[in-house]
Amino acid sequence: MSLEVNDVVEAVSELIKRGYDREYRIKDGGLYDLGTGMMVRTSEIHVDASLRFENGSSRDDGSNVYAITDGETKGKGLLIDAFDTLDQDCSRELFARLTTSRHPKRVSEQEAPSRYGLRKIYKSEFDEDAERYVLRVDFPDFPPCPFGQSFSMLGFDTAEQRYVWLVTSILRDSRLARVPYQAADVPDNE
Numbered sequence: 001m002s003l004e005v006n007d008v009v010e011a012v013s014e015l016i017k018r019g020y021d022r023e024y025r026i027k028d029g030g031l032y033d034l035g036t037g038m039m040v041r042t043s044e045i046h047v048d049a050s051l052r053f054e055n056g057s058s059r060d061d062g063s064n065v066y067a068i069t070d071g072e073t074k075g076k077g078l079l080i081d082a083f084d085t086l087d088q089d090c091s092r093e094l095f096a097r098l099t100t101s102r103h104p105k106r107v108s109e110q111e112a113p114s115r116y117g118l119r120k121i122y123k124s125e126f127d128e129d130a131e132r133y134v135l136r137v138d139f140p141d142f143p144p145c146p147f148g149q150s151f152s153m154l155g156f157d158t159a160e161q162r163y164v165w166l167v168t169s170i171l172r173d174s175r176l177a178r179v180p181y182q183a184a185d186v187p188d189n190e
Contacts, residue, residue, distance in 0.1 A: 001049040001067065008053055008082065011065045012147045015049070015078055020067050022077025023149045029091040033070070033077065042094050044071040050102040062168065066098050080147050084168045116146045118165040121155060123173075126166070130175040132159050133166065138181040153178075 001018075005011040023034045031040040049067035064081035079098070087095055114120050126133055134156050136142075142151045143163055155166035156179075170176055 003049060003051065005051070008063045008065055008080070009146050011051055011053075012078060012080065012149075015065070015067050016148065018067075020048075020076045020078050022070075022075050024066075024068060024077050024079040025152055026079070026086065026089040026094075029089070029094065031068070031079065031090075031094060033075065035077075036073070036075075040068075040070050041072065042091070042097060045069075045094070045097055046071055047098055047101065048076075050098060050100070052102050064099075064102065078147075078149070080149060082147070082151070083153065083166075083171050085171055088172075115165040117143065118154070118163055119157075120165045120167065121157070121170065122167055123169045126170045126173070126176075129159075130173070131177075133157060133164070133170070134177045134179045135166065135171065136163075136179050136181070140181065 003011060003014055005014055022036075024040070025032050025034060027039070030042065031045060032038075033040055046069040047066055048069055049065070051065045052062055053064070054062040062084045064084060064086065066079040066081070067076070068079055069076050086098065090098070121133060135153055136156045137153045139154070142154055145151050155164040155170070156162070157164045166176070
């Protein structure tokens with residue numbers, strides 16, 4: 001499939017117009033369809049488009065968009081890897097299937113102070129105070145996702161008490177604490 005797009009938001013918008021209306025996530029190493037609540041068998045996955053958007057001067061900070069057709073149900077949807085962490089989250093077989101024909105595209109976002117309306121945190125700032133930042137997973141108070149879907153995780157600045165965009169190298173740093181959602185732990189920010 002040929003797409004002439006410049007960034008993730010544009011890619012998602014174009015793919016939705018082409019009928020990719022399901023939202024997929026990685027769960028327990030496999031592909032999960034949020035609409036049906038079912039896992040999609042890896043053998044039934046057909047990757048129609050696999051796009052990579054590399055940000056700034058580093059290939060280590062990128063986002064990926066996968067347009068997928070489920071061969072069993074014929075449903076079409078999107079898997080958005082905004083944080084470039086699929087290699088850590090999904091099975092080797094699924095990762096290989098998703099990335100076999102991925103097409104990288106460099107986006108000119110050099111040292112941008114924000115991404116998708118969130119203040120962008122670079123590795124140098126994280127290194128100054130690594131305990132200040134955490135990765136929140138599945139929190140209900142995430143800001144709206146510009147892709148028209150929903151975030152599954154976001155960085156959080158505990159000093160400023162607000163969501164931030166962490167570059168990929170921070171997400172791969174073992175010092176970053178991952179905090180899963182627990183109803184009693186959500187602060188009332190109002």
